[in-house]
């Protein structure tokens with residue numbers, strides 16, 4: 001069978017079926033943003049691995065080495081944050097062509113170092129190998145959380161509110177701009193610069209998850225948005241065996257995103273739903289706690305917005321700004337082995 005028929009997630013499910021868990025201390029294996037391991041001391045350890053491959057995840061003509069280093073750490077810290085955990089340690093594997101300049105690597109490590117500092121991570125090891133042509137960066141990160149404040153994809157219940165941090169769509173539009181150097185874009189160059197920066201230097205919501213974990217707010221499930229809001233919401237809903245209504249009019253869109261969409265005739269809702277690499281937290285909360293949560297994030301610096309509601313009926317109903325209700329059969333998003341990937 002060809003990989004494109006199975007797709008990235010079908011492949012992972014198939015591979016997972018070959019691997020039994022040996023230790024009873026594995027609380028969560030394959031299937032969430034991190035695996036979870038119970039420690040004798042009482043906390044949970046979480047672990048994740050995310051790789052960035054040249055031409056798939058980045059283009060050396062459009063990213064600086066500092067930005068590449070930053071992003072390698074941020075995308076992993078985002079998966080740790082999605083478990084309600086605090087990042088602690090990381091190891092990194094560099095696959096580099098022999099022609100690479102040492103100065104490039106120094107600059108890459110400046111970016112890695114800055115992100116480690118920003119997200120509270122100690123880089124404690126790794127591996128360095130040569131590659132025939134393309135760059136590869138693979139990072140493994142460990143984090144830690146209190147048992148009671150582990151957030152997973154499973155746990156959303158009908159009636160819960162669906163919320164997200166930050167804004168959605170900036171990164172996908174930034175990438176679109178980077179990928180079309182010949183296109184005449186209308187609108188402000190400052191807006192486009194902002195969108196490109198959101199793509200190349202994403203923020204992991206480490207502080208925000210710590211704030212939620214410290215509170216008594218009843219977070220019922222969480223995931224980070226890396227492949228696209230629609231697809232990642234789909235993962236959370238299927239793990240929880242529920243459905244959702246998603247409100248287009250409530251999506252948190254940045255001004256640069258909205259302006260650039262309007263000025264260039266782009267469909268903001270579709271781009272926000274199917275574009276990836278926002279690295280925002282998408283989570284569900286008992287509806288009685290929404291007011292308290294929104295109050296606690298006023299003047300915090302990172303917006304948090306309710307974008308929908310969990311339903312008992314499975315599937316996603318996309319409520320358009322014009323009031324039309326559309327059922328999303330296969331939510332759009334990034335898949336390494338399907339056409340858009």
Ligand SMILES: Nc1ncnc2c1ncn2[C@@H]1O[C@H](COP(=O)(O)OP(=O)(O)OP(=O)(O)O)[C@@H](O)[C@H]1O
Pocket residue numbers: 012015016029030031032033034035049050079226227
């Ligand atoms: N080759 C593999 N073997 C075993 N498990 C895998 C493999 N690839 C992915 N997984 C596991 O499958 C689950 C989903 O992986 P995926 O990479 O889609 O995570 P994600 O958090 O949704 O996405 P992202 O990588 O964009 O952060 C995770 O539990 C991951 O550890």
Ligand SMILES: Cc1ncc(C[n+]2csc(CCOP(=O)(O)O)c2C)c(N)n1
Pocket residue numbers: 050051055056057058059175226227275276277334
């Ligand atoms: C040059 C270039 N082309 C395309 C993209 C888009 N892209 C690549 S991987 C991914 C999803 C997250 O990755 P993963 O699922 O591996 O964590 C997305 C949206 C990019 N960033 N750079």
Ligand SMILES: [Mg+2]
Pocket residue numbers: 033078079082223224225226
């Ligand atoms: Mg994730």
